[in-house]
Amino acid sequence: MANPTNLQYTEEHEWLLVDGDSATVGITAYAAEKLGDVVYVELPKVGSSITAGTVVGEIESTKSVGELYAPVTGTVTEVNDAVVSSPELVNEDPFGAGWLIKVSFSDVPALLDAAAYTALTGE
Amino acid sequence: MTEGEFPHEGVKPIGELMSDSPRYSPLHAVHEALGASFTDFAGFMMPVRYDSDLAEHHAVRTAAGIFDISHMAEISVTGPDAGAFLDYALAGKLSAINIGQAKYSLLLNEAGGIIDDLVVYRLGETHWLVVANAGNRFPAVEALTHRTTGFDVNVMDESDATALIAVQGPNALEILQHTVGLELAADAADRPESTLETLKYYWSLPATFLGNPMLIGRTGYTGEDGFELYVDVQHAAVLWNSLMAAGESRGLVPTGLACRDTLRLEAGMPLYGHELNLTTAPVQAGLGKVVAMSKEGDFVGRTASEKGVSADAPVLVGLVGEGKRAARADYEIYSGDTKVGVITSGALSPTLEYPIAMAFVDPSVSELGTVVDVDIRGTRLPYTVTALPFYSRKKN
Numbered sequence: 001m002a003n004p005t006n007l008q009y010t011e012e013h014e015w016l017l018v019d020g021d022s023a024t025v026g027i028t029a030y031a032a033e034k035l036g037d038v039v040y041v042e043l044p045k046v047g048s049s050i051t052a053g054t055v056v057g058e059i060e061s062t063k064s065v066g067e068l069y070a071p072v073t074g075t076v077t078e079v080n081d082a083v084v085s086s087p088e089l090v091n092e093d094p095f096g097a098g099w100l101i102k103v104s105f106s107d108v109p110a111l112l113d114a115a116a117y118t119a120l121t122g123e
Numbered sequence: 124m125t126e127g128e129f130p131h132e133g134v135k136p137i138g139e140l141m142s143d144s145p146r147y148s149p150l151h152a153v154h155e156a157l158g159a160s161f162t163d164f165a166g167f168m169m170p171v172r173y174d175s176d177l178a179e180h181h182a183v184r185t186a187a188g189i190f191d192i193s194h195m196a197e198i199s200v201t202g203p204d205a206g207a208f209l210d211y212a213l214a215g216k217l218s219a220i221n222i223g224q225a226k227y228s229l230l231l232n233e234a235g236g237i238i239d240d241l242v243v244y245r246l247g248e249t250h251w252l253v254v255a256n257a258g259n260r261f262p263a264v265e266a267l268t269h270r271t272t273g274f275d276v277n278v279m280d281e282s283d284a285t286a287l288i289a290v291q292g293p294n295a296l297e298i299l300q301h302t303v304g305l306e307l308a309a310d311a312a313d314r315p316e317s318t319l320e321t322l323k324y325y326w327s328l329p330a331t332f333l334g335n336p337m338l339i340g341r342t343g344y345t346g347e348d349g350f351e352l353y354v355d356v357q358h359a360a361v362l363w364n365s366l367m368a369a370g371e372s373r374g375l376v377p378t379g380l381a382c383r384d385t386l387r388l389e390a391g392m393p394l395y396g397h398e399l400n401l402t403t404a405p406v407q408a409g410l411g412k413v414v415a416m417s418k419e420g421d422f423v424g425r426t427a428s429e430k431g432v433s434a435d436a437p438v439l440v441g442l443v444g445e446g447k448r449a450a451r452a453d454y455e456i457y458s459g460d461t462k463v464g465v466i467t468s469g470a471l472s473p474t475l476e477y478p479i480a481m482a483f484v485d486p487s488v489s490e491l492g493t494v495v496d497v498d499i500r501g502t503r504l505p506y507t508v509t510a511l512p513f514y515s516r517k518k519n
Contacts, residue, residue, distance in 0.1 A: 040447040
């Protein structure tokens with residue numbers, strides 16, 4: 001699956017849809033593919049503070065546990081309850097319905113564009 | 124059938140859930156054409172999944188799956204003393220099985236630890252086939268070869284020339300019966316059960332594919348009915364395609380190692396490197412009966428096995444949890460504040476839809492129904508000791 005050009009990316013295989021000082025966050029199709037079928041998602045609580053580069057959630061497949069890293073420092077404003085009850089959304093629509101959290105942040109972090117992320121994954 | 128350690132059960136950053144490998148199955152091009160994802164398994168690049176490992180798991184339980192397990196090791200043992208040699212070299216009494224029969228066995232070291240777990244087929248009066256885990260191929264060949272002293276026997280590693288395809292699931296029989304080019308060999312007629320339909324579990328029949336000799340065992344590592352097909356590497360891809368053609372209308376899907384692991388775990392089958400290793404005695408893993416203490420003569424590991432293990436040695440148990448958070452290999456188990464064991468394998472069971480695990484625990488908490496706490500990445504969750512297997516197929 002091509003990496004959408006309207007998104008930005010981290011080296012930890014997360015994507016961000018930045019809108020002003022807030023962003024929607026998910027994991028990339030590449031990461032979802034590597035994990036396999038996702039069967040359990042644990043996300044931070046709404047209102048919690050997160051620090052860029054720290055683990056804030058878990059995405060478990062039958063075979064693996066993937067850690068969700070905070071891509072920015074900020075506050076969680078929304079979590080995707082649908083993906084908690086239907087974890088398969090991460091595989092089915094990683095860049096859409098499989099989004100994980102929304103965060104507000106003050107500092108704009110250094111992120112990758114689609115071309116740089118695609119080069120990183122070599123696909 | 125068993126196989127070596129499955130990689131990556133611990134917590135890894137998503138970016139590290141991948142690796143490379145130098146060796147390829149004779150079916151590699153077939154898997155690439157099917158769009159498989161690959162994983163390094165004992166040095167082999169093997170299909171981990173083709174699309175969805177959950178869908179593949181369910182296909183094996185409800186219809187059929189086809190696995191490439193060509194990375195496994197095939198070692199032939201022939202000669203006038205072959206039976207006596209195997210009785211000495213392995214834990215079981217392999218001389219006692221009938222031609223065509225298969226038996227699960229163990230290769231022990233002098234200390235009574237497990238070098239490998241094996242399936243052994245008797246193919247003739249003086250011919251046995253030992254099937255070892257890919258990751259233990261060389262230790263197994265070395266140990267067997269080393270033990271030939273004084274026996275008129277020939278141990279030959281045929282792994283590189285042999286492909287192994289498993290067809291597993293309730294539709295497996297019908298698929299083999301409709302596979303073009305696959306026939307039973309003429310001498311199959313001499314066997315007590317001379318058709319695939321009547322072939323019993325853990326028995327085999329000689330067969331041909333497009334005229335080339337091969338072996339069909341009613342064996343597997345999934346907890347379902349099914350067959351394992353040993354064929355020379357040159358004909359592996361054609362056989363795979365012929366099986367796929369026969370399976371097209373019978374729900375057959377290509378299945379990878381990810382679902383193979385969840386299938387064997389549900390069936391309560393041990394995996395070398397997880398439940399079995401060099402320092403664990405068979406009796407601790409519930410495999411005491413695999414060691415034939417009553418057979419006459421010496422065998423490697425006999426003295427240590429007779430001595431037994433201490434009363435407080437950890438024992439293998441099944442565990443079930445609630446919710447969706449799976450205990451995984453190496454997670455610690457507690458009773459109150461005391462550490463009482465460690466998980467060896469665990470997953471959210473695709474069939475049962477709750478977490479299942481196998482674990483070595485202190486005998487004091489091994490009674491069925493005992494509740495222990497598993498530390499799941501910092502959170503302690505209750506798990507209950509349960510009888511194995513977690514899943515048994517309905518028998519006709």
